[in-house]
Amino acid sequence: MSSIPEIKLNDGLTLPTVGFGTYKLNGNAGANAINSAIDTGYRLIDTAYNYENEGTVGKAIQRASVPREELRVASKLPGRYHSYDKAVTTIQESLYRAGLDYYDLYLIHWPNPKQDIYVEAWQALIDAKKWGLIRSIGVCNFLPEHMERLEKETGTKPSMNQIELHPFFNQEEQRIWHEEKNIQTQSWSPLARASEVIENETIGSIADAHNKTITQVILRWHYQLGSIPIPKSSSPERQLENISIFDFSLSDEEMGRIAELTRPDGRIKDQDPATYEEF
Numbered sequence: 138m139s140s141i142p143e144i145k146l147n148d149g150l151t152l153p154t155v156g157f158g159t160y161k162l163n164g165n166a167g168a169n170a171i172n173s174a175i176d177t178g179y180r181l182i183d184t185a186y187n188y189e190n191e192g193t194v195g196k197a198i199q200r201a202s203v204p205r206e207e208l209r210v211a212s213k214l215p216g217r218y219h220s221y222d223k224a225v226t227t228i229q230e231s232l233y234r235a236g237l238d239y240y241d242l243y244l245i246h247w248p249n250p251k252q253d254i255y256v257e258a259w260q261a262l263i264d265a266k267k268w269g270l271i272r273s274i275g276v277c278n279f280l281p282e283h284m285e286r287l288e289k290e291t292g293t294k295p296s297m298n299q300i301e302l303h304p305f306f307n308q309e310e311q312r313i314w315h316e317e318k319n320i321q322t323q324s325w326s327p328l329a330r331a332s333e334v335i336e337n338e339t340i341g342s343i344a345d346a347h348n349k350t351i352t353q354v355i356l357r358w359h360y361q362l363g364s365i366p367i368p369k370s371s372s373p374e375r376q377l378e379n380i381s382i383f384d385f386s387l388s389d390e391e392m393g394r395i396a397e398l399t400r401p402d403g404r405i406k407d408q409d410p411a412t413y414e415e416f
């Protein structure tokens with residue numbers, strides 16, 4: 138088993154610096170993959186109401202080799218339930234589905250700015266935290282203007298923002314903004330879904346120099362940027378590969394070469410949170 142360094146969020150909750158994504162891990166095969174990840178050393182598990190696998194995650198936690206308290210479990214509120222009352226009920230439903238008494242993290246999945254009621258959703262998360270249903274509250278895919286509004290209208294800022302981040306879309310400006318505000322960045326699709334990025338020649342030559350794989354270099358790059366990657370893998374071997382990144386480091390020059398791979402149209406599916414909405 139491999140152990141992962143931790144960081145502390147602005148509200149005091151500690152999190153491992155690499156987590157485990159569960160999108161597409163459903164049913165018994167999904168639960169087995171999550172149990173394998175826990176056995177391998179993952180302690181942060183990312184799910185969402187919309188992945189329809191909170192039950193799978195809950196089952197894996199029930200039969201896990203480590204106590205519940207050692208895990209950090211995150212879920213997310215869908216766009217169709219942003220109004221205050223619906224958000225409160227959905228958080229409870231999310232917990233029932235997973236068979237949990239609390240989530241360590243609960244995030245608003247998308248801001249849906251045209252719908253424009255994410256502040257109501259945020260108020261529900263603030264209250265659910267007071268009631269002990271959630272330990273730490275955050276967001277996904279929020280732009281600075283959305284987070285500024287949350288803080289201005291409720292007095293509470295997110296502990297974390299989970300955003301699309303990988304070598305083809307490195308989110309430099311947004312990361313700097315998070316750092317200034319002491320909001321933790323987390324990277325979704327950190328391997329860009331293992332598409333062309335894992336065949337990239339630049340990253341490949343850096344990987345060869347360190348005797349590491351391309352995915353290990355990419356995940357180490359996230360770690361050195363200060364962002365928490367949450368790679369998903371159904372394979373025990375790749376799960377181990379993806380957390381075996383703490384025995385080497387990338388030089389400034391190597392970090393710089395990877396930074397040059399970013400491009401304005403580098404998002405996987407053109408999901409710009411300023412306009413894209415998900416329900």
Ligand SMILES: NC(=O)c1ccc[n+]([C@@H]2O[C@H](COP(=O)([O-])OP(=O)(O)OC[C@H]3O[C@@H](n4cnc5c(N)ncnc54)[C@H](OP(=O)(O)O)[C@@H]3O)[C@@H](O)[C@H]2O)c1
Pocket residue numbers: 157158159160161183184246277278299300324325326327328329330331335352367368369370371372375376378379
């Ligand atoms: N907040 C949001 O809006 C949002 C959006 C998207 C995703 N997410 C979260 O972020 C998590 C991660 O993102 P993702 O699942 O989209 O993509 P990802 O983690 O970037 O990539 C997953 C893909 O990479 C493959 N893979 C993993 N490790 C590998 C390795 N070492 N070598 C080769 N291939 C490897 C996996 O295949 P195998 O399973 O076969 O290994 C899978 O096909 C999700 O699971 C979800 O929890 C959040």
